[in-house]
Amino acid sequence: MSKNVLAYSVSLLILAGAVLLGVTVGTVSISPVVLWNPSSDEAAANILWNIRMPRVILAGLVGAALAIAGAAFQGLLKNPLADPYTLGVSSGASVGAVMTLFFGITIPFLGPFTLPVMSMIGALLTMLAVMSFAKLVDRSMKMETVILTGIIFSSFLGSIISLMIALTGEELRQIIGWLLGSVSMRGWPYVRMALPFVLIGSFVLWLKRRELNAMLFGEERAQHLGVDVRKSKMAILIGGSVLTGAAVSVSGTIGFVGLVVPHMTRLLWGSDHRHVLPLSFINGAALLIICDLVSRTIISPTELPIGVITAFIGAPVFAFIFFRQRKGGA
Amino acid sequence: MLEITGLTGGYGDKNIVKDVSFTVNKGSILGILGPNGSGKSTLMKLISGVLPAASGEVQIDGKSIADFPAKELARKMAVLPQLHAHAFAHTVRETVSLGRYPHQGGWFSSWSEEDEQAVVEAMCLMDISHYEKTQIDRMSGGEQQRVFVAQALAQDAGILLLDEPTNHLDINHQKELLDTIKKQAIEKDLTIVSIFHDINLASMYCDQLLLLDAGSVVRIGEPHEVVRERDIEMVYNTRVSNHPHPELPKPQITLLPGVERESASVRIRAEEFDINDGMVLYQSPIPLKTVSSAVVNAGSGWFRNFMNRHVDAFYNINDSVKEMSEFIEQSGLKTTDTVGMMTAVQTQDAIVKEYEGPFGSVVIAVTAGAGNGVDVSKAVERTLRVGTINTWILVNGILSDEAFIQAMITATEAKTKALQQEQIKDPLTGTIATGTSTDSCLVAATQQGEHLPYAGPITELGKLIGVGVFECTIEALKLYQMAKAKSV
Known part of the structure; x- marks a missing residue:
């Protein structure tokens, strides 16, 4: 028990630290005092609450969503290399988002939520397609097969996006920047757009924490233990797609967060999903806030796309996990 | 009580198991014997409900397993499958604790005193308590096997289905494990169905045996009715000799090798x-x-x-x-x-x-x-x-x-x-x-x-x-x- 208390304390502490750094460090340094005493420096308070805070919270939400979705996908597929990016689900969500912008789609009653919902549908369809195709290729759904299928779909969907961009005028060229992944200049509306979906998706996955534990031992074993495998699988796929869709619709494609965070979490605190899921959520938020901070300060005043930073960390971790899995005989 | 009537099924259109019927009473063990590919594991999957039956029925206490929701079925019936490799590391305790899954319900339900007790007892029975914090992927095949038996025992179900429970175990642990299972069957009135590779072990520990060949029952009954030279030789296509167990009223068999070194012709003078x-x-x-x-x-x-x-x-x-x-x-x-x-x-x-x-x-x-x-x-x-x-x-x-x-x-x-x-x-x-x-x-x-x-x-x-x-x-x-x- 004490190990869990420690795990949550450390993770929350890091998150708090990341938020504090995220709102105070930048081209203009802001004293943390402004947080609880805005009147001490009106201009600084304005930057903090209107620019930096929404940016930090959005980064946190996106990181949390991608990390918990990654953890769930890995558990579902028993595949430590699975995450929304490597499975091609992020690309599917991007296609949904770009189509929404390209065709100017607005779904009645959804209003501003049209974009995230279309992203989610894109994510879910891609996930189903990737899984069906991988299963068709190799019934046992080997690690490499699934990832290769993800790459195939990613490339294909990427070309559709490029086509749509090429067909549009100048105004959609900004999509390219967005595709590389960024949480800058989004503001509170984007936070409000993503927040409900991130919470709902995470909650759905959290409800399936015990089922995920059982499914790590294989679907048949899970069924022996009393898991309704079909229902649980569907719930996890939907939950993961909602999260990926929400994240992609506000920040574009940010890779490897869903890979690195659950991996580190498991390494440090064990692979029990009852804790892997919430801890990945917290750590994912912290990681992306820090990555965002680095992306806008490292070659300041120029900003790097945040996806560059996550890929810089994530790709080597991906290589490491792959190496260990193959050499570990698992 | 487990009652199987006319069970037929397999993968796709191909029926691997054909018209198998038997009943196992509370407190007794039925052993399934048969050569490789005779349909033992498929029969197990049909009984556990992982594979849907083409025809026939599996009933627990008079109720068909198809009518049980997944969780309720898992509270009635625990299954020990054959070992598989795992991609993620789990500790022994985490693995055994998973056996309590069907007993946990609701969104926020927590670990109860009863859950804890069942897990501790199961680990104790399988003699793995001292490994509690060890990662199972670092354990030997035999130790892992005991972890999964403990998981099945922690499930606390009245029916146990075991697929070669003594796989990977040395003779001491084979005996210990089967002694434990037999003791559980008697004390807790469990109904046990188990696949065996080893005919002698099956004969020693089972109350009933079922000899399967090409998916059909060749013989079913007490060990002395099933472990007979002629049937075993026919089904396994191997020469064997039957002899009594030195302590128990159970038949045992000995393999007769097909190849022997020609020994010199000897005359005693x-x-x-x-x-x-x-x-x-x-x-x-x-x-x-x-x-x-x-x-x-x-x-x-x-x-x-x-x-x-x-x-x-x-x-x-x-x-x-x-x-x-x-x-x-x-x-x-x-x-x-x-x-x-x-x-x-x-x-x-x-x-x-x-x-x-x-x-x-x-x-x-x-x-x-x-x-x-x-x-x-x-x-x-x-x-x-x-x-x-x-x-x-x-x-x-x-x-x-x-x-x-x-x-x-x-x-x-x-x-x-x-x-x-x-x-x-x-x-x-x-x-x-x-x-x-x-x-x-x-x-x-x-x-x-x-x-x-x-x-x-x-x-x-x-x-x-x-x-x-x-x-x-x-x-x-x-x-x-x-x-x-x-x-x-």
Whole structure:
């Protein structure tokens, strides 16, 4: 028990630290005092609450969503290399988002939520397609097969996006920047757009924490233990797609967060999903806030796309996990 | 109670299991036997509901498993599948705790006292409590197997389905695990169905056995009805021999190898016996199939060396087995390969003769001392005293089990007749003795040459034994009496 208390304390502490750094460090340094005493420096308070805070919270939400979705996908597929990016689900969500912008789609009653919902549908369809195709290729759904299928779909969907961009005028060229992944200049509306979906998706996955534990031992074993495998699988796929869709619709494609965070979490605190899921959520938020901070300060005043930073960390971790899995005989 | 009726099914359109029916009662174990690919695992999957049945039904306490929601079914029935590799590391405790899944419900339900107790007990039963924090991927196959059995036990279900539970285990852990499972079956009234590779283990631990071949039931019933040479040979396409378990009323089988090294053709001859004042020793170039009442290695077995050792009349009989074993080793022989007898008689007076018959020959060796003649019909009246007539019958031929026993009877009758002829008396009762108080007999055979199914007094073999033992015993008794007369 004490190990869990420690795990949550450390993770929350890091998150708090990341938020504090995220709102105070930048081209203009802001004293943390402004947080609880805005009147001490009106201009600084304005930057903090209107620019930096929404940016930090959005980064946190996106990181949390991608990390918990990654953890769930890995558990579902028993595949430590699975995450929304490597499975091609992020690309599917991007296609949904770009189509929404390209065709100017607005779904009645959804209003501003049209974009995230279309992203989610894109994510879910891609996930189903990737899984069906991988299963068709190799019934046992080997690690490499699934990832290769993800790459195939990613490339294909990427070309559709490029086509749509090429067909549009100048105004959609900004999509390219967005595709590389960024949480800058989004503001509170984007936070409000993503927040409900991130919470709902995470909650759905959290409800399936015990089922995920059982499914790590294989679907048949899970069924022996009393898991309704079909229902649980569907719930996890939907939950993961909602999260990926929400994240992609506000920040574009940010890779490897869903890979690195659950991996580190498991390494440090064990692979029990009852804790892997919430801890990945917290750590994912912290990681992306820090990555965002680095992306806008490292070659300041120029900003790097945040996806560059996550890929810089994530790709080597991906290589490491792959190496260990193959050499570990698992 | 688990009731299976007309169960048929498999993968896709192909029915691997065909029309299997049986019932297992509470507190009993049914073992499923069958060669590779006979459909054992498929049958297991049909029973557990992982594979839907094409036709037929599986009922638990009168209710079809198709009518149970997944969680409720898991509370009724736990399954131990065959081991698989895992991509993620889990500790032993996490793995065993998963067995409590079907007992947990609701969104926020937490770990109850009952859950904890079931997990601790299951780990304790499987002797893995001290591994609690170990990652299972770092454990050996046998240890992992025990972890998954513990998981199934923690599930606390009334029905247990086990797919080769002793896979990867050494014999100690095979026994421990099956003892535990059997104990659980009896104490907790569990219904257990288990696949076995090892026919002997299945026979020992199961109340009922089911022999499966090509997806159909060949035989079902108690072990003695199922473990029969002919059925096992037919289904497994292997030669086997059936024999009883030394302690339990359960049949066991022994494999008969298809390839054997050609052994040299051997004939036992009287001249090859080494007779001196310390012992009579025969060393055979090949092991002989032997049945005897010797001091060392009595009962049946295969042995090369046969020793009849002289000890003086005051030899301390207590712990004679240990002393005799040491003596054998000191003589440069191996205890495991030697039958050892003792006699107070001068061993240089041993009579060893060969008798030829139409089938081959028999060598008889006798040492006789008649100092303590006993009339067996009045034996109740006396206390123990030492005397010895040791009779060996070594046959150049193949003896059946019956022939071994008949040879002993024939030899004993011939010996008694010899005592009568020589008018050896029981000193206490004054009547004619039938033997002495500690006589031993040994029958050994080369198991080469002709098949000799019987050794009663009117068979060719029996005739030789009768005449031979009679003549040799009389000669030996005469030598004994001469030696006694000289020493007085």
